[in-house]
Structures are given as structure tokens and as C-alpha cells.
Amino acid sequence: MRLSDTGLALILLVPLIALVFSINIYPIAYSFWLSLNDVSLIRQTVEYVGLQQYGKALSDSLFISSLQVSARFVVESVALIMLASVGMALILNEKTAIAPALKVLVILPWALSEFAVAIAGRFFLDRNYGFLNALLVGLGIVDSPLYFLNPINAVDWLAIFYAWNIAPIGAYFILSALQTIPEDLYKQAKTDGASALQRFRIVTFPFIRYAILITAVLATILAASSIVLSFALTGGGPGFASTPATLYGFRVFFNAQDFGYGAAMSWLILVMVMVASVFYFRLLTWRR
Amino acid sequence: MRLRTILVYVAAIAIAVYSVAPIYSLVIISLMDVRDVVAGNIYPVNANINAYLRILGYDVQGPYGYLRAYGASEGLIRGLINIMIVAPIVTAITIAAAVPAGYALGRLKVKARSILILLLLASRSLPPVSVALPYFFLFTQTGLRATLLGMIIIHLTITIPIVTWVLMGFFAALPRDLERAARLDGCSRMGAFARVVLPMAGPGIAATAVIAFLFSWNDFFFSWLISQGTPAATYNAQLSGFFNFQNEPAMFAAAVTLQIILAAVVAIALQKYIVRLRIVDPGTVVIER
Numbered sequence: 001m002r003l004s005d006t007g008l009a010l011i012l013l014v015p016l017i018a019l020v021f022s023i024n025i026y027p028i029a030y031s032f033w034l035s036l037n038d039v040s041l042i043r044q045t046v047e048y049v050g051l052q053q054y055g056k057a058l059s060d061s062l063f064i065s066s067l068q069v070s071a072r073f074v075v076e077s078v079a080l081i082m083l084a085s086v087g088m089a090l091i092l093n094e095k096t097a098i099a100p101a102l103k104v105l106v107i108l109p110w111a112l113s114e115f116a117v118a119i120a121g122r123f124f125l126d127r128n129y130g131f132l133n134a135l136l137v138g139l140g141i142v143d144s145p146l147y148f149l150n151p152i153n154a155v156d157w158l159a160i161f162y163a164w165n166i167a168p169i170g171a172y173f174i175l176s177a178l179q180t181i182p183e184d185l186y187k188q189a190k191t192d193g194a195s196a197l198q199r200f201r202i203v204t205f206p207f208i209r210y211a212i213l214i215t216a217v218l219a220t221i222l223a224a225s226s227i228v229l230s231f232a233l234t235g236g237g238p239g240f241a242s243t244p245a246t247l248y249g250f251r252v253f254f255n256a257q258d259f260g261y262g263a264a265m266s267w268l269i270l271v272m273v274m275v276a277s278v279f280y281f282r283l284l285t286w287r288r
Numbered sequence: 289m290r291l292r293t294i295l296v297y298v299a300a301i302a303i304a305v306y307s308v309a310p311i312y313s314l315v316i317i318s319l320m321d322v323r324d325v326v327a328g329n330i331y332p333v334n335a336n337i338n339a340y341l342r343i344l345g346y347d348v349q350g351p352y353g354y355l356r357a358y359g360a361s362e363g364l365i366r367g368l369i370n371i372m373i374v375a376p377i378v379t380a381i382t383i384a385a386a387v388p389a390g391y392a393l394g395r396l397k398v399k400a401r402s403i404l405i406l407l408l409l410a411s412r413s414l415p416p417v418s419v420a421l422p423y424f425f426l427f428t429q430t431g432l433r434a435t436l437l438g439m440i441i442i443h444l445t446i447t448i449p450i451v452t453w454v455l456m457g458f459f460a461a462l463p464r465d466l467e468r469a470a471r472l473d474g475c476s477r478m479g480a481f482a483r484v485v486l487p488m489a490g491p492g493i494a495a496t497a498v499i500a501f502l503f504s505w506n507d508f509f510f511s512w513l514i515s516q517g518t519p520a521a522t523y524n525a526q527l528s529g530f531f532n533f534q535n536e537p538a539m540f541a542a543a544v545t546l547q548i549i550l551a552a553v554v555a556i557a558l559q560k561y562i563v564r565l566r567i568v569d570p571g572t573v574v575i576e577r
Contacts, residue, residue: 027422113506131313
């Protein structure tokens, strides 16, 4: 018996579908059901409240301000990731004596867990014994240690450390795209008198456009779902200054144990990430 | 031309410093006594491995006096053993499931292909917090909470979609001539897959194996959710215990450094495969007729 391609594909896809979709469906459905209810652990009751939890979230000033923190964190970290990964890829693509060693060093931050990045950031920025302060004071740039994780800048530092963690994989994606560019194209552009900037725009960019897009997609989705970094680096503080929506929702779940409300918030976050994903998916498949 | 070379080298050195600085600061803290840490040293003073010995359960004689072992070192060591069991199993199952799926999506003519790809992308973009509580309840009810099996399953739900997605692009980009030749010579679809496509895909599979291994090894959120405070707690879940030891930066830094070392070794050993990963535009994937 000969199988059709679709038949064979279905057989090959069984492990994927069985493992991933089946185990994801129940939690997703359950959390949606929770979001329509008011669960009280103290009274041991579950009361159906419709969409009230969603209304509550949208009028909760803490949730709104956590969304603002999330938006700022995502925009800043994606911008930094794009800049750093393109810059690193361009330098790695140069034929220098140190390029092979540099390739190894650059991947290191990506191998770290989000938790390890957070703890490294904590020690790096610490007010009392942080490396950055020790360096700045030691070099005589500042007189006394600086308070980096203050209410205004804490989010920026989260974004900087997130970019430090994620940019290497983007740099690798872009580098592998750069390496597919034929050398002749550059020579030709040069003989035609194109400046360095023009050469980048006309020759380089079309080849790395897709890798850049993929990096932006991954960076956005990952940054929007990030929770461990803020949890372990700043703890969401000082006060509420660096609590993204994911961490606030988590706190409502596990600390306040307001399950229905926490589920509703996580659904609002999910919808926002989904909208961004669909937008990106269209961008990825968009043809000129 | 000379100036350009100098600028490239300056930028390269800046990138090297940027990539290593936070790791360097973590490592030097792990090598110093707390008094030398607080003094704000930018290189290790009185360097020693006392912090590593203490988290592994040994009392030590430090430069400023006797230091007791870390109280929860037993749990930490058990966590290390747990993750050493979980991560390789997760990697193996991920590859076993994602290679056929990636091949099917990247190279075969499948109806509803774009819907499957969108679902893959969507399941990857679920914020962990959205599924945290239902997972917690589901795993408690089914008895999977606090077990290594539960940990393996929850890691697979993340690693399989991402690895399938990457491999899909990789398979689609492989040259088709050899596979076609093998089929003309009488190989079945599966035979051609096993004898021709799979060997060509070796480097791509190695790279995605690194991704799967590192995800499992590095996962904090789900490990903490499913296993914190239980005998199945992985190393990362045990690390949260150090939040109660804020006055012991060296031990915390040592424990985190220990976690980083294996991840770094794996990433460095296999970086030549990671750099070869090509992500291909899913819109331009050519489907073989």
C-alpha cells in the first residue's frame, strides 16, 4: 500500500499533536473557565460572574500600570536586541583574527537561563557591592555608588539585561544570512561607486531582512511573556515600578490566590501577545 | 583601509567585554569572602573556592574565619541530579518527535499546513503565566506534580513546538536532488528520509538538540511551579532558596555559576552548529510535488 503525502505527514505529526496540543488544550480551556468565575478559597465557593473579571482588570489601575511597564519593557528590549544583534553580526562577519574566539564569547549570554541572567544583573548593579559601581568608583568617574535600580530606571535595566540574554541568537541568525551574500555583489556595488551606507541598504539588507524579522518576532514574543527576569532581578520593585503584567498576574494567582481574576488578566495578556503574533505572521509571509 | 580595520577590532573588543562582563562579575563574587565582596573589588581578592564547597555541604576555613556549610546543600545536590536526568530525556524525546514533524511540515505537501504552523507559533507564544495555574491543578490532580515525569512532560510542551518550527525551515532548505535520485532508485519515502535526508540534516538536528537541552536545563518558571519544595525539585527550583540568604552573595553566585558552567560548555562545544542554523521564510518553502 502506498501512502499519500498527507497520510504520511499525518503519521509523522502524531507525536507532535499528541504531546503538545492535547496537553495544552485542557489548561487553556480551564484557565478560560476560571476567568469567567469568582473563586474564593476562604468561602470555598465558585461563582459564575461572566465577563466581570475582565472589566475589573481594565479598571484596575495597578493592572494598567503593569501593562505600561510591559509595553516599555518590550519596546526597549526589542529595540536593543535588534541594534545589538545586527551590530554583532556585522562585526562577526568581518574576517578578523579574533572572529572565531569572538563567536564563542558572544554565544555565552544566550546559554544562561533567565534566572541566571537576573542574578548576574542583580550582582552587577548592586548598590553596595555591584561590579558596575565598583568599576565606576574605582576609575574615579563617580564619587559614591549609584542607585541604578531606582523607580525610574529599573525597567530600563531589565530591558538591557534581557537584550544581553537574547541578542546573541539574533546575531547568529543574522550572521548566517550575511554569509549567504555573494562577495561579487559587494565588489560590483563598489565599482559602481556605492557608499558604505548604500551598499548596506542595497546589497546587505535584502539578504538579512528575513533574519531580522524572525529575530524581531522571537524577541517580541519572548519579552512579552518574560516573568522570571523581573521576578528575580528587581522583584518588580522598587514598589511597583518594574512589575510587568505577567508578574502582576502571577502575584494575583499565587499570592492573593484570586484565581478567577488572575486568569482573566492572563487571558488579556494572551490576547495581546496573540494579536502581535498574528501581525508578525502576516509580516513574515508578506510579499513585495 | 587601516582605520577601518582598527575600528572593527575596537568594536570586536567592545562586544567581547559586553558579552562577558556580567558573567565575570558573578564569577569573581563566587570566588571571594563576603568581606572582600562588600569592599567592592573588581578582581578576586583572596580568591578561594569556599563558596562552592559550602553549597556542596562542606564546612570550610575561610580567610576571615570558619564558615558553615549551606544548610540546604542536600536539596541542591538532589536538584542537580534531577535536572541531569530530566534534561537529556527531554532532549531525546524532543528530537524523536520534532524531526518527523519538522520533515513533514517542511518537505511534504500537507493540507492545512499553514494552520499547523500558526498553531505551533501560537503555542510557543503562550505566556507561561497564562497556563501556570491550570498546569499546576492538572499536574496535582493527575499526580504528576512533584515527579520527574511531570517535569519532563511540561518541558516537552515548550521544546517540541520551537524545535519543530526551526527544523521545518531547515528541512525545507536542504537540496532535493539527492532525495529525488534515491526515490528514483526505488527507495520508499521513508527509506529516502532515513538514508538521504537525515544524514544531511545532522548539523541542524545537533543545533536544535542544544536548544532543547538548554531550555530544559535553564527552565526556572515551570520547574519552580511543578516541583518547588518537593523531592523532585530541580536545581533551578532549589536556587530560589538563596533568596533567604541575601547576606551570602558568594554562595548564591557560586550556585548560579555552577548552573551556568554546563550550559556554557554545551553551548560552546556545539556553537559551530548553532551558527549554521538557517531560518527559512515559511512563505517561500518550496513544497515537493
